[in-house]
Amino acid sequence: MLRRILIIAAVSFSLAWVASAVIAADETAAVTAAVEKLRVLMLNPDAAKLNELVADQLNYGHSDGHLNDKSSFVNDLMTGVSHFLSITIKEQTVSVAGDVAIVRHTLVGETHDKGKDQAAVNVNVLQIWQKQAGKWKLLARQSVPVKK
Numbered sequence: 001m002l003r004r005i006l007i008i009a010a011v012s013f014s015l016a017w018v019a020s021a022v023i024a025a026d027e028t029a030a031v032t033a034a035v036e037k038l039r040v041l042m043l044n045p046d047a048a049k050l051n052e053l054v055a056d057q058l059n060y061g062h063s064d065g066h067l068n069d070k071s072s073f074v075n076d077l078m079t080g081v082s083h084f085l086s087i088t089i090k091e092q093t094v095s096v097a098g099d100v101a102i103v104r105h106t107l108v109g110e111t112h113d114k115g116k117d118q119a120a121v122n123v124n125v126l127q128i129w130q131k132q133a134g135k136w137k138l139l140a141r142q143s144v145p146v147k148k
Contacts, residue, residue: 027096027101027131028094028096028101030136031094031096031101031103031129031136032092032094034053034129034136034137034138035089035092035094035103035105035127035129037049037053038053038054038138039087039089041053041077042077042082042084042087043084043085043086043087045074045077045078047074047078050073050074050077050078051070051074052135053137053138054070054073054074054137054138055070055130055132055137055138055139056070057070057139058070058073058138058139058140058141059139059140059141060073060138060140060141061140061141061142061143062143063123063143063144063145079114080113080114081113081114082111082113083111083112083113083114084109084110084111084121085109085110085111085112085118086109086110087107087108087109088107088108088109089105089106089107089108090105090106090107090108091104091105091106092104092105093105099130099131099132100128100129100130100131100139101128101129101130101131101136102126102127102128102129103125103126103127103128103129104124104125104126104127105124105125105127106122106123106124106125106146107121107122107123107124107125107143108120108121108122109121122145122146123143123144123145123146124143124144124145124146125141125142125143126141126142126143127140127141128140128141
């Protein structure tokens with residue numbers, strides 16, 4: 001009888017562990033998809049979609065030190081103050097811990113911001129995503145120039 005209880009307990013534990021791993025993989029895939037949506041929206045901005053994807057509490061830090069909140073982030077993309085011609089994401093990692101995800105990657109691209117010359121971008125990025133009402137939203141982002 002004790003052997004049967006131990007076998008049932010071991011099987012139950014194994015099933016719970018597998019289910020947990022599947023859920024974590026699903027969440028990692030969902031965050032990865034959200035990051036890709038953001039990349040596409042930074043190239044082809046849509047205010048409604050951006051407002052849906054980023055958290056109301058957004059804190060978006062640029063490599064030159066200036067910050068955007070949600071309103072200024074969306075406005076800058078919509079008006080061309082921030083205008084990306086290309087964005088490639090490299091070396092991305094995603095780590096999910098409950099309703100928070102940490103994303104790191106290198107962003108390589110070209111910009112042609114309003115009033116500025118076209119420029120190359122090569123930055124390391126840290127993003128914090130939070131699951132709010134069942135959807136992953138960008139809560140914070142900070143970039144720093146890649147050291148040469």
